[in-house]
Amino acid sequence: MLEYIGDIFHHFVDPKKRVFLGYIALSILIAILWLVFLKKKRLKSAIFKVFDKKILLSGSAISDYKMFLINRVLMLILSPYLLTQLAVATFFYYSLLSIPLSGLISFLNDTPAIVVAILFTFVFFTFDDFTKYWVHRWMHKWPVLWALHKVHHSAETLNPITVYRTHPLEGILFSLRGAFSQGTVISTFFFIFGDKVDLVTILGVNFLVFSFHVAGSNLRHSHIDIKYWVWLEKILISPAQHQLHHSLDERHYDKNFGAALAIWDWIFGSLHHSEDIDNLKLGVEDNDFDPNSITELYLKPMKEISDIASESLSSLKSLNKIFKI
Amino acid sequence: MKKLIVMIVAVFVVTEVAAHHFYSKFPITLKGYTGDKTNSVSYSGQIARHVLHDSLKKLAGKGDGGSNAAEIEAQMMKYFKGSKEDLDIIAPKTKGDFKIKQTTLNQISKGKNLSGKTYKGVINGWPGQMTGPEVIEFMIKKAARTKGGFDPATGYNYPQLISKFAMGAVFYNQAVDNYLDEKMAPGSKTNDMPYKDGAYYTYKEHAWDEAFGYWGAVSHGLGLSAKQNYDITKMKDMAAADQNKDGVVDLKSEYNFAHAYYASSFDKGGKTNYYNTVTQAFLDGRKIIAGAKGEKLSSSEKAALQGHIAVINANWEKVIAESVFKYAGSVYKDIVKLEENYSDKAFSTYAKHWGELKGFALALQTGKSNLGETAVKLNRLTGMGPVLMNASQVTGVDSAGNYIKEEAQSWGEFKLHMLKIQKLMVEKFGVKAKGNDMLADMSSLASKVGSSDSAEND
Ligand SMILES: [Zn+2]
Ligand SMILES: [Zn+2]
Numbered sequence: 001m002l003e004y005i006g007d008i009f010h011h012f013v014d015p016k017k018r019v020f021l022g023y024i025a026l027s028i029l030i031a032i033l034w035l036v037f038l039k040k041k042r043l044k045s046a047i048f049k050v051f052d053k054k055i056l057l058s059g060s061a062i063s064d065y066k067m068f069l070i071n072r073v074l075m076l077i078l079s080p081y082l083l084t085q086l087a088v089a090t091f092f093y094y095s096l097l098s099i100p101l102s103g104l105i106s107f108l109n110d111t112p113a114i115v116v117a118i119l120f121t122f123v124f125f126t127f128d129d130f131t132k133y134w135v136h137r138w139m140h141k142w143p144v145l146w147a148l149h150k151v152h153h154s155a156e157t158l159n160p161i162t163v164y165r166t167h168p169l170e171g172i173l174f175s176l177r178g179a180f181s182q183g184t185v186i187s188t189f190f191f192i193f194g195d196k197v198d199l200v201t202i203l204g205v206n207f208l209v210f211s212f213h214v215a216g217s218n219l220r221h222s223h224i225d226i227k228y229w230v231w232l233e234k235i236l237i238s239p240a241q242h243q244l245h246h247s248l249d250e251r252h253y254d255k256n257f258g259a260a261l262a263i264w265d266w267i268f269g270s271l272h273h274s275e276d277i278d279n280l281k282l283g284v285e286d287n288d289f290d291p292n293s294i295t296e297l298y299l300k301p302m303k304e305i306s307d308i309a310s311e312s313l314s315s316l317k318s319l320n321k322i323f324k325i
Numbered sequence: 326m327k328k329l330i331v332m333i334v335a336v337f338v339v340t341e342v343a344a345h346h347f348y349s350k351f352p353i354t355l356k357g358y359t360g361d362k363t364n365s366v367s368y369s370g371q372i373a374r375h376v377l378h379d380s381l382k383k384l385a386g387k388g389d390g391g392s393n394a395a396e397i398e399a400q401m402m403k404y405f406k407g408s409k410e411d412l413d414i415i416a417p418k419t420k421g422d423f424k425i426k427q428t429t430l431n432q433i434s435k436g437k438n439l440s441g442k443t444y445k446g447v448i449n450g451w452p453g454q455m456t457g458p459e460v461i462e463f464m465i466k467k468a469a470r471t472k473g474g475f476d477p478a479t480g481y482n483y484p485q486l487i488s489k490f491a492m493g494a495v496f497y498n499q500a501v502d503n504y505l506d507e508k509m510a511p512g513s514k515t516n517d518m519p520y521k522d523g524a525y526y527t528y529k530e531h532a533w534d535e536a537f538g539y540w541g542a543v544s545h546g547l548g549l550s551a552k553q554n555y556d557i558t559k560m561k562d563m564a565a566a567d568q569n570k571d572g573v574v575d576l577k578s579e580y581n582f583a584h585a586y587y588a589s590s591f592d593k594g595g596k597t598n599y600y601n602t603v604t605q606a607f608l609d610g611r612k613i614i615a616g617a618k619g620e621k622l623s624s625s626e627k628a629a630l631q632g633h634i635a636v637i638n639a640n641w642e643k644v645i646a647e648s649v650f651k652y653a654g655s656v657y658k659d660i661v662k663l664e665e666n667y668s669d670k671a672f673s674t675y676a677k678h679w680g681e682l683k684g685f686a687l688a689l690q691t692g693k694s695n696l697g698e699t700a701v702k703l704n705r706l707t708g709m710g711p712v713l714m715n716a717s718q719v720t721g722v723d724s725a726g727n728y729i730k731e732e733a734q735s736w737g738e739f740k741l742h743m744l745k746i747q748k749l750m751v752e753k754f755g756v757k758a759k760g761n762d763m764l765a766d767m768s769s770l771a772s773k774v775g776s777s778d779s780a781e782n783d
Contacts, residue, residue, distance in 0.1 A: 190770075
């Protein structure tokens, strides 16, 4: 129990976590500045807008908070069994060593440590972001995965805690993705550069991740539709672009899968620039799904998956029959 | 007056508490003993063997390249097979203020040898399919013909090979496979019998003491820090060694030998506690035997003793596995250096570390349990000899005892083998100290990056 409370507390005081209070505070500041200087609102009404009760205490938001608290229990129990990036890294490292490459890459031996560290930090962040893009895209594309990811999209209002509105099975998939992407990059760099590899950090956090959070990553899940210049929205996903990803409007379906970088959406044709829409409608089109019911949020995806599974099983069986005949 | 009483009581309490940590004084419990002995603890024969081993290691580096071969060989054989005459202690010897009480072996115990106590099984990890004593004799002959114990043609460093292998084949094997195994098993002599006719200790008392003697710890080691225990063997901490403050270090109880010393070397890193764990188990077991007061051990006493034996076996084995782990890492680093820049010195350092690795790897296989597949893998990964600069390697010996060399694996592959050895030690023995962990940088980086179990949705 104590461990659990500590873990929750930890999420808000650890700069490695997105909802670190420092990042939240900066996000609030950015939101107010945006509303005052670009939306020409009065300071008072800007503050009112940021702390809008209808958003922060909506039924959807309450279910976000509940899911966050429940998921932390589940992750605490599960995390010792999850594959770690170190396990992946060790495995990959051994595999790399059995390939006789050392002669080919020996010219890299003299690379200065600072260059290696900067390179590692960029590659690590970029590759991590790249895999996030693809996993997210698959979450939308494959019915089984969509059944899980729908939980996140069922939010009808967005707030920073909505990032934790995630089905635990989806959480496990994300953790596997992280272990894979981080483990492969770590081991590859170690194989090439040995102990020169290091991470460039601020407050103990990858400085690129830190910059992403300081620049208001928490506003992605909020009602403050900050837009970037068109050219920048091809490189970095703006809050408004991610909000659009949550839109109910069919025009916005399967757009903006990116996490921090927009370049993947740009390259793979899923980019959608932000638009001037007041009151974007958010959520999923599903009449027999109550987005505010905790039991449904946890159990409905499981039922859907088992339905999909039995369906495909029966079609497999009928196929089998055809072949027997 | 009051003060004086308090002081006397305090001194009494302190010495009493300390005494509980000592493996030095246990009463005579043997029924019908009429002699004047008051302490049943005795393991001077084991200390004599430690000294034979330390001296033998020193001698193995005394060859001058051939001309004194016969003389060195004969001398080494005396320390291996024992001698009728009294032998000088060649090591450990007084160094500066660190004064050693004994200078000859008979001052410790008479008529002891190593050969009679060496593991008799076949040593698969060494070329020639020889038994334990045959391997050491073979190494002695080869060592005597080298200059300083090192043979550049094969990469063998004999002082290291002989020493690290003998520590396993004699001390570890005798303790875990004989004294703590057969002599504690059903069917052996019972605790109401003397160890042998005329002895003043019981069978179990003495068998237990002998095992403790092979472990090699000082009798007051539990009261010392790992660093102090380590520095005793390095002859840097006279105050810690000289427990009875008589100004000299008594090898019989005040000097850490062999695996006890290696245990302290790992423990001082703070991640492990092998020295105290094993020494405490020995002490607790000895208390159980003394508590039987010369009667047969009850079944609950036997069970408790088996519990302590299991602790001793597992942790002693880990100490050797940690050593294998550490030297595999050393060899890896040495290869990296050699690949960058060859020098004779770098090569001999590499060969020395490989010798330590090989010796410990062979030692690991002389325990109570057959390591099976793990041993096969370990021997294959270590190789019969270190990979040489011309990419050849010893693979066997011919009938005349000459080494056969064949083309070896690549350096890259050999380096990989070292990592695999480390992995094997982690998986099979759960080593924790992990000296020279080649993947340590990677794991610290992984923890710097942070875990990815937050279930965040982007
Ligand atoms: Zn989505
Ligand atoms: Zn979202």
